[in-house]
Amino acid sequence: MADDPVSVTVNGEPRQVAMSATIADLVAAMSTAGSGIAVAVNDEVVPRGRWPSRRLHDRDRVEILTAVQGG
Amino acid sequence: MADDPVSVTVNGEPRQVAMSATIADLVAAMSTAGSGIAVAVNDEVVPRGRWPSRRLHDRDRVEILTAVQGG
Amino acid sequence: MADDPVSVTVNGEPRQVAMSATIADLVAAMSTAGSGIAVAVNDEVVPRGRWPSRRLHDRDRVEILTAVQGG
Amino acid sequence: MADDPVSVTVNGEPRQVAMSATIADLVAAMSTAGSGIAVAVNDEVVPRGRWPSRRLHDRDRVEILTAVQGG
Amino acid sequence: MADDPLVLAGERFHSRLIMGTGGAPGLDILERALVASGTELTTVAMRRVDPRMHGSVLDVLSAHGIRVLPNTAGCYTAAEAVLTAQLAREALGTNWIKLEVIADERTLLPDPLELVDAAEQLIDDGFVVLPYTNDDPVVARRLERLGCAAVMPLGSPIGSGLGIRNPHNIDLIVEQSQVPVILDAGIGTASDAALAMELGCDGVLLASAVTRAREPARMAEAMRRAVQAGRLAHLAGRIPRRWYAQASSPRDGRATVG
């Protein structure tokens, strides 16, 4: 029960993650880049310092962005 | 006392009018044109039908406008 | 012999005509229009009045022009 | 008699010069520049090599030109 | 041209030239210019009554059956424009309003934020709103979506006579609009008006180009014909632009010389 999966949306895709998973875990799974990444959950930026402690909840919408060529 | 003057602003100019004076009286004093005129008191339009009954109060700001060449 | 053919160029095309043939004959053969036509032989205009009398000679270059849509 | 003056035009101005005078003399009188100068007499260029020998005649029109800022 | 009316808010106009009345040296000159222009819809401004004034532009319009279109010229805020429009409706008995909300005296350019705000309020209040706007297709679309009866982009600043500075924007506005597009402001001469119509505008609104011309009535007639010419050219389908020439006389059949 402690680690039942929660259903979240990550970068627009539905995803199941463990209840114990943090933003830091999620970012590590999505990118190997050590920097240049930012995360918002439900339209609020989550500062990098809080990634290790921030857990995910059911229906959270997570956006993990980085800089690309553009503009 | 019934007809003590009240101080109003008419088209930007200070003016004393009798307490019994109506918008109709004021318009008649300002213009001989029978039509094409509108009046606002304190930023609200006073429809023509209410001119004869509408009295003025101290500090009322009255605008009496008509159409002129323009635009 | 009197009517041996002569070789001329009419409007850029080689043509045999009778020695007795005149410009008037040639024009009549080329167009039914009674007016609006002009003729040059060897780069000289032949006025209409001289068409009936003007014979053709070997190697004459004849241009018969009219007005068309243009310009 | 040998050195009676002749009347010439030099750069648009009338001028009297000795009959014995050469183009070289004239140029020397007009400019101290050793180079960059050309002379025409009566619309013909007189090459520098002929300046010492070329005499002037009555009514000669002499142009002595050099390069200036322009264009 | 009779079968090609301009339809504004359900009303049909045979003339696609809307005139303004400002800038004329006198009512008689204005009258002759209005008649020469053939206009059926003409703007007036709302100003404080002046007891010394005699003769009214309204009499001129009325004498010639020209519909009056009050404007909110001189208003800097939505609040001013809304009140002015309401006064105009009361005074003139029309719920049509040419909506102007300008940003400064130097350019008289419209303030898009105040304009959108005023348009929204006036449409809610039942007005037929004809907004004077910049040439930004985005603002024009916003105004159309709010329910404006037309969009009236500028060619260049009011009274500048600089013509249509950015035909590309006018083209984009025409392309996207479901309501009539009226080119308003900046027209200097007849070819400017014709160009506006060729770009696909449904009408032209102008004042200074006529009223301040050396001969207003003659210029009014020029504008009348220019608007018609531009409209016809738009409908007739112009030839494409070609980099090289194309002969209009036949190549064949030329005489050979020499």
Added chain:
Amino acid sequence: MADDPLVLAGERFHSRLIMGTGGAPGLDILERALVASGTELTTVAMRRVDPRMHGSVLDVLSAHGIRVLPNTAGCYTAAEAVLTAQLAREALGTNWIKLEVIADERTLLPDPLELVDAAEQLIDDGFVVLPYTNDDPVVARRLERLGCAAVMPLGSPIGSGLGIRNPHNIDLIVEQSQVPVILDAGIGTASDAALAMELGCDGVLLASAVTRAREPARMAEAMRRAVQAGRLAHLAGRIPRRWYAQASSPRDGRATVG
């Protein structure tokens, strides 16, 4: 407009629009376009008679009382142009000639040296010469001094529809000329024709812009009105261009709100 004729070589024309007849898909379409244009002077080309041809552009012109103006289209040398002009005079009974001496098929631009040569010969031979020329004021002046009855500078290459590429040159030509200046070639749409007249040209000559339009008769009417509009605007005296705005509604007397 009736009291403002175009005078060419002593002849008066009420219409300032000279039409060409080239490019129309058929004589009936041409006819309707000519009538709609209101033109009184129209060019034709001279080509070899074609026995198969029936119906003549001359009949159309004659039916509507339109004066014929033969051209020398397709000529590359002075010699060709002179002979063509002489044939035209003989065929059509007119000593008027629109003189064209072109340099190449790609641009159909006039060859100024051959043109000046031909103009000189034709004037000596008694022609009224109306030369199609480039927009160079120097060549235009040379042609005028030779005795041409008008100068007819191009706006852009024949049939290109690129309009007036160099208004500055047209302006310089108008300024210096004592004979009429006719803008010839390059007109694409109505506003181009209006602009030509506003620049001070005395007339406009065009063909493709009408005959190759999607609807020739409608475009012809557009051009008729555009030429009138441009002429009237030229005479009426346009407002000056101003960098900043100038209000057409009065600044004083605005209501105070709030």
Added chain:
Amino acid sequence: MADDPLVLAGERFHSRLIMGTGGAPGLDILERALVASGTELTTVAMRRVDPRMHGSVLDVLSAHGIRVLPNTAGCYTAAEAVLTAQLAREALGTNWIKLEVIADERTLLPDPLELVDAAEQLIDDGFVVLPYTNDDPVVARRLERLGCAAVMPLGSPIGSGLGIRNPHNIDLIVEQSQVPVILDAGIGTASDAALAMELGCDGVLLASAVTRAREPARMAEAMRRAVQAGRLAHLAGRIPRRWYAQASSPRDGRATVG
């Protein structure tokens, strides 16, 4: 040129050319173009991480000491733009943002109302806001008054290469602005960039004109020199435009012939 820096929000840049990184076919080509351009400030977009992606535009910028300027490209609302800016700040450690809030895909024109709203929020939140705006002087002034560090009007739509469609508006913006004016969007070729600077802009921002050119690095070098040329010309004070000629060779002293 070293003593004529562009100062943005207190930071000095020797180059007045701000580059975008979009549109390049690869990072190596982009890198060569950036170096050739001499830029010191370059935009990037914020997008979802893509696990397949290797190599980052940030490494390129970092390798050459080019400051990164994130943008909000692709945002349609103030809310989207604000969040994107906040994410960029978090990801890149900069509070500078090129603010874009566009209205539609077809034109990519900015939406002035959303733009003003977003600018206000971001300035409140401590950002240095560099807004991409239309060429309306009224909107530019509003943005400046809100506290934007620069105004960045467009020349024409993003990627269109149509250059500066309305130099008059750019001129009016330059004239009124106390903050730097950066011409952003629409540049097609070097002369467009030079013109922007001659109009008095303080810098030029472009991407497609370089990244989509046939030879990006060569075009980057062209743009670098064009921006310098235009800046120098602006400072040097160009000659006035004259309707007639003015000789540069002396009139006096010419030889008389014949």
Added chain:
Amino acid sequence: MADDPLVLAGERFHSRLIMGTGGAPGLDILERALVASGTELTTVAMRRVDPRMHGSVLDVLSAHGIRVLPNTAGCYTAAEAVLTAQLAREALGTNWIKLEVIADERTLLPDPLELVDAAEQLIDDGFVVLPYTNDDPVVARRLERLGCAAVMPLGSPIGSGLGIRNPHNIDLIVEQSQVPVILDAGIGTASDAALAMELGCDGVLLASAVTRAREPARMAEAMRRAVQAGRLAHLAGRIPRRWYAQASSPRDGRATVG
């Protein structure tokens, strides 16, 4: 840029900017401007010697290794131009001549007939002829066929600063020419020079735009960079013009908000 020389009559020039020396307020200012321009070929005029004159433009050119190019400025006839060219050859030891034969003081426009005549005589006499001509492709082709080493069409009248009034004609000249095309006359500012090169011209010749600028040396540097910028842009292949926008940031991968 070193591997992209301008080749005129077999001579290679690293700079594509040809300067004139007229209009400068003094030799020292001229010298600084010439150096800043980077020019390697510079025009001078031929005038009557003036005994009061000290210091010569030739010394300045010589000090900096700049090749001298005499012109025939001020000549109105072929005869004057031919004699002036011959005097220049004698005085300066060069058979190169910038051939000018103008028609009037007001416009200083070239007279094409006199120009062609003079060119023919001078080529026969062994000159390398660089003719200043109008922007007529037909005259340019005639000059090329006569054997001119380049053609030098004007952008607009000498000293007018009106830029390139008819880019279409310059384009047609570039397209047809086998000899170098030098844009000569009319340049007002840096973007004009860049545009000339983008149109495909091989070089630019200018004087007044630099010598009469408020700061000649600074403008000379602007022109140097503008010519380089325009040349590079021409070689780099600009993006096509598009009516609508094209995003430079990726459409995919944007965050979803709300």
